[in-house]
Amino acid sequence: MLVWERPEPPSRPAPASLSRERIVRAAIRLADADGLEAVSLRKVAAALDVGPMRLYGYIASKEELLDLMVDAVHAEIRPTGDHWREVLRSLAESTRHVAHQHEWLADLLGGRPRLGPNALAGGEIVLAALDDVGVDAKMPVVSAVNSYVIGAVRREIAERRAERATGMDEKRWQSAHGPYLERTFATGRFPALETVVRDAVHLDADQTFRIGLDFLLDGIEARFSG
Missing domain, CATH: 1.10.357.10 (Tetracycline Repressor, domain 2)
Known part of the structure; x- marks a missing residue:
């Protein structure tokens, strides 16, 4: 199932709540500041103050993350x-x-x-x-x-x-x-x-x-x- 159709994990109490939107926005901020080489699931997790494994419930790979980033900025076009x-x-x-x-x-x-x-x-x-x-x-x-x-x-x-x-x-x-x-x-x-x-x-x-x-x-x- 493509990421566009795959549901997000159910929300749960945690010190830092997550969503695909928050993950993508954090990745975009990193890329805007320092280019695509600054974007990895580990670096995005650090920016959100969560463990990298938590991101995998929302995004399966860096390729999916890049697809989501591109689509997010397409909203500005x-x-x-x-x-x-x-x-x-x-x-x-x-x-x-x-x-x-x-x-x-x-x-x-x-x-x-x-x-x-x-x-x-x-x-x-x-x-x-x-x-x-x-x-x-x-x-x-x-x-x-x-x-x-x-x-x-x-x-x-x-x-x-x-x-x-x-x-x-x-x-x-x-x-x-x-x-x-x-x-x-x-x-x-x-x-x-x-x-x-x-x-x-x-x-x-x-x-x-x-x-x-x-x-x-x-x-x-x-x-x-x-």
């Missing part, structure tokens, strides 16, 4: 809008926002479909908004948006982590590597790249995300209006 394009944009932007609030989520996005109640509820909202899209095209459309978001979010989170690890923000990193690029471009081997680096507007992460999302949504709209 609630697409809205009156048109499928608005809903897909809301899905993309809210997923990105939540991933920035919980960086560890970037490491768990993608893969097999999430079957928790919050993930299913969000999926229902999105698919219901795609009434005008043929049933066979619904999932490819949603997958295209999700894939774009996952790629963008992982790139952005990787940049954040690199900045923390090196102490260099993007501008300092660019300044440090500028002389190398100047020497490389002077060879004449990369004219197209040189033109973009020298002449294109340098967008921040928010602008880059919005423009790329517009490109994707424009393509989807053209496909189904043509």
